[in-house]
Amino acid sequence: MIIHASRFTPGGFLAKRTLALVVVLVCSLSPAPSPSFAEGPSLADRVIEHKLANGLTVLMVERHQTPVVSINITFGVGGVNEQVGQTGLAHLYEHMAFKGTRTVGTKDFDKEKLTLAELSRVGTLLDQRQRELAKKGSAVTPEEQAALDALQKQVTDLQAQAGQYVVGNEMALLYQRHGGVGLNASTGKDLTRYTINLPANRLPVWAAIEADRMANPVLREFYKERGVVMEERRLRNDDSPNGLLFETFTSAAFRAHPYGVPTIGWGSDILSLTPEATEAFFKTYYGPNNATIALVGDINPKEVIALIERTFGKIPAATATPEIMTVEPEQRGERRVEVEFDAEPIVAIGYHKPGLGHPDDEVFDVIDEILTDGLTSRLQTILVREKRLAASVGSDANYPGVRAPNLFILTATPLAPHTTAEVEAAIYAELERLKTEPVPAKELQKIVNNIDADLVRALRSNSGLASQLALFQTVAGDWRHVLKSRDRIAAVTPADIQRVAKQYFTKSNRTVGTLVKYAREKNLTAGNEVAR
Template structure:
């Protein structure tokens, strides 16, 4: 879970929020630098912007607050966190985790909705991501000049849109033209009543930074940071945002924005198109196979009623969790939380019926020929983040893929010069459910994807037949430990990790247990898991071949 959190998403944000910030008018985020080479950063950033279509686990870091030595004992740090952490649940079921850090007068906030792409009904893909966009449009009081005047116009737009779709289905071109003209007129009237990005302006004027959100296969996360004296302002804004959202405001404009996102990330991107085909090949029934951004047809057919129904089902108190990390007083947080979030009515959360992916029994393969640099993908099914062998999979991923010292890079890039880059990670497209270990490599000039496949297989076979040396294993463990601890040095990074483990594993304490589990991995564990996982029948292959235009 943590490898993706620490660099894939930081790089994804770097690209994606440039686009989202322009669309929403949200202040630019500040991101923690990632210590990777320029070449690796460029390629992985490009790939990461594509894998966002399926959503992964974000790991943002805004402000460094302390440094933790990977060689030091974790126990004193864990003891300090336990001492400084307060958790409580409101009567309506909403969970809060509060961690005091008084080194700087800043606070990071993260609202975690335990709902994502996997929870969407068939034919409604993209609704979770759509709702995330609309959460920035305001409420009946924020984002509008006069909601009483705006509301009937928004309702009229819904009726016109339904009439337009019906007229198109009946082939009534003249009727469609008339209705579309009226739609534009009403939309213009409604638009004049909108206070564009008022939420963002309030946050920015109060000294807030990093206002944004992400949707993944499994969760939707809303986050920003404030000066410590703006705690009550955050309570007011964030509670109002989900207590009284206006789903219809600029709904149709935002639908066009999302369709353009999809065109950029999939239709007009060879890597995006390849990933969509690859994941659809690797999964047959589990909703991981669907892109979080949604399919084009589904996005076009989504209505405000669809989004509202999804919101009503999943944005309920006991399906939300909030982390607050920084210069705060837990007693004050609890008092304000009861005042503002205690207004939420307790409801039974919806539970999506997630089908279990059947065991794969033979190699699957998909090939696309597009005008692009040839690229090779190879994925293997693995269990979820709660499985006892999760740390072993993380170590295997590090051995093969963690930077220039990894086996894949040294073999495929440095020694054999088959690839310009060779990487991979565990936990694609998510890790809440059984997922994939994904490896990928971009061909060097004059080389082929078939040569990459052979070389990759040789490195994988070594894990099964040759015990990892004590020196190499210790190096990888130290790096994995450092990566995890580094993600906790910022308030926002800590908030993110605490909630990931709290929601997905049942307790934030499992975040620190993972360090012990990493330390306990043996060469025998690696061989055992490699033999069970890296088999031909458990493999999915993807080949992106170059097509001359």
């Protein structure tokens, strides 16, 4: 399986790039790697695994070329784990995780915690009162407004009081002082990740910081950060043509499964999130038994294990995380949605497909490569270069997640004066071709060759290897899941592609989202800008 990261580009289309490739593992972890890829013993023999009594999984690979280590902490929690009315919690907690702990980010936590508790109480009361008045359906009375203003003033005053104890950005500054680079985090549908690169002799600093963050996070500046997330939502979803299209498209494709909910959350849910709910979410999902730490670089595994046992080993395991019970029902008819925006048209087409571990998953990876990987791929050649129907075209075989059944999606931006309908028809023609014409062996071999070429480049990346070890340990339950991925991809036959194309690329299994450009003009009489 090859996992791609999807991103919305300024040009207005869904582009595809390979994440510090899984082929780092696919080939070099295989029992008999090609000599050109060898770097001493195979990585299958070099990955050292250790599991703590509290359930924390540690994966290590020694690489002594430079005195640095790349570290990836991945938690098996994302947007799929949120409840109705609390969407966006996983993403909000990712923000809050950088606010510090009982010892980092504060001048006096004993005093600060009292103010934070009162701020949480009054802030929650203010949120509730605002919702009640919004539902009222009539004008707010002067008395109601005065009471609301009083609560708002209390919140403002308490925020200022709590702010007196805050040491801003102290965690990042600590890492910076000790040579850390690349401090980052990300939240997706299936998981949340925290990364850092450090001089190898600073591992004790890392262990102290991260064990403290896992055990004792403090939700300081909560309402300020909630506002930041809300602004992020406006920027990336509400006011972005790509973001709004894919949010609408995805929610149409998934009627039941939480894959249909935006990871950043719905706006009304974000504004109702509370410190209490966020802390409960943390206690449920961010325990050591739901985490994997991957370290790659200049390390001594025995010393690393002893260090992690002394620090992370003290953290108690969380209770078992709730299982996601919802299964997306079979789609029984094409779904089409339109989003109006003052932007160039885009079309997104999605077909339901199996998730990680299903025998057909690798077949979709191959189809993904055939259709859009590189300038000589089929859709790039026909739509972009030859017929010039589209300015761009892309695909993704695992959208928006990998754990559960997901979507194979294709996206394109028409090249004026061509329309989304023309581009859509051209894409369907190529999908029909996959059903009726066997893919030549030479074309399939090119895909394997491309994977091998990517491997040569990716082997140099400690962070890429750490990323993939933690990723597959989390989503598949075992990093060894990828040991034979390259072989499975190489074993895909033309008949497999035809069978999968016929089974899944059907109208009844299809969701189509279209960004429709609408014009703005000046209403000269009223002097106001209007849309039509």
